[in-house]
Each structure stands twice: as C-alpha cells, then as structure tokens.
Amino acid sequence: MRPRIKICCISSEYEARIAIENGASAIGLVARMPSGPGPISDDLIRQIAKTVPPPVATFLLTSETTVEQIIEHHKRTNTNTIQIVDSLSSGTYYQLKEALPGIKIVQVIHVIDEKSVDEAITISGMVDALLLDSGNPRLKIKELGGTGRIHNWKLSRQIRDKSKCPVFLAGGLNPENVRQAIDEVEPFAVDVCSGVRSEGKLDEKKLESFFSEALRK
Secondary structure, three states, X not given: OOOEEEEOOOXXXXXXXXXXXXXXXXXXXXXXXXXXXOOOOHHHHHHHHHHOOOOOEEEEEEOOOEHHHHHHHHHHHOOOEEEEOOOOOEXXXXXXXHHOOOOEEEEEEEOOOHHHHHHHHHHOOOOOXXXXXXXXXXOOOOEOOOOOOOOOHXXXXXXXXXXXXXXXXXXXXXXXXXXXXXXXHOOOEEEEOHHHEEOOEEOHHHHHHHHHHHOOO
C-alpha cells in the first residue's frame, strides 16, 4: 500500500494549498516550541485549518504536556488532529479523547534507543497513531522535532511491526532518502518539513520530487 504523505511546518494558506494540490493527506501546523523551525501563532493555525477541505487532516503540533493545557490549545486552533510532541506529564489519553470526541490523537516518539521502542509499543494502544521523529526531549533545551536528522530506522521498524496503531515516519526525510525509508520501515505515512524547503519556504520542485519518490513503486 502506498504511504500517505504529511507536509509539516505549513506557514500560510498558500503553502497549505500547494501541499494539498500535490497530494498531501495531512498538513502540520507548528505552534510555540522550545526549539526548531516553523512555529506560527495559534490564530494563524486556526485560520489555515479553516481553509483545508476534508478529508485532509490538519495537525496541531503542541508542546503542551498536560491534558488540560492540550484541550485549551486545541480550542484556540480547532484542528481535526492533535500531535503531542512531548510526553504527557498530567492526565491520560483516555481523558483527552473523552474531552475531544472526533479529534484524532497522535503521539510523537523521539526514537533514540530501545527504551523508545518500549515506550512506543506501550502507548500505541492508547492513541490513534504514532509519529516517529528524531528529536531529543532529554536535552536541557528540548528538541521536539524539526531537527533535519534521520534516526535509526531499524528501531522504527521494530516499532512499526509491534505497534497497535498506524505509524508515521519523520526525521530528516527528503527526496533523496524517502524511498529507502519507506522500503525499510514500511510506515503508514511519511512526514517532511525541511526536506521540501529552500531558505525556509516550501519549494515546489522539491515537493514534487518528494511525492514522486515516495509514491514510486
């Protein structure tokens, strides 16, 4: 089955439209983060999300870590999906889903070592999808995505094989390596930010090349 494609770090209605016209199944809208590229205001996230037609998914990337804060953040943006880029510090996924029926919950797992694999498998039964990225929340200034680095795809494959939910693969993907990543991990979807950008802006040539390689049989 061909993977879905999520284009992240969308910063305007124009970028959203170009990504969707090229075939994106989802777009990522990055809110305030401790580090990394692409954050935009909650008002702009809400504005962009309103223009996106179904069935395209609109992901709010939130660095909030309590259920209460995540719910309030979603109310300000009104996306149809929440991507939690850090670990929950308070509350449960069940409470989140109960409070926001119909909203998909995606948990980011920063793939660092075997502990990441165990964490992912445990969480996979509680959320709608996992997104495997290359950040490091253990640092003093947390890296929660947008690093442009790949991680150990063998670990990602272990997660994919044992996960109870669909798996998105992110982290350093670009037109040159996305086909290999798909062949090795066989994810439900791939997620790209910097790999389809030039000087911070969405590059239509890179975007077209990424889609071409990702969907190539």
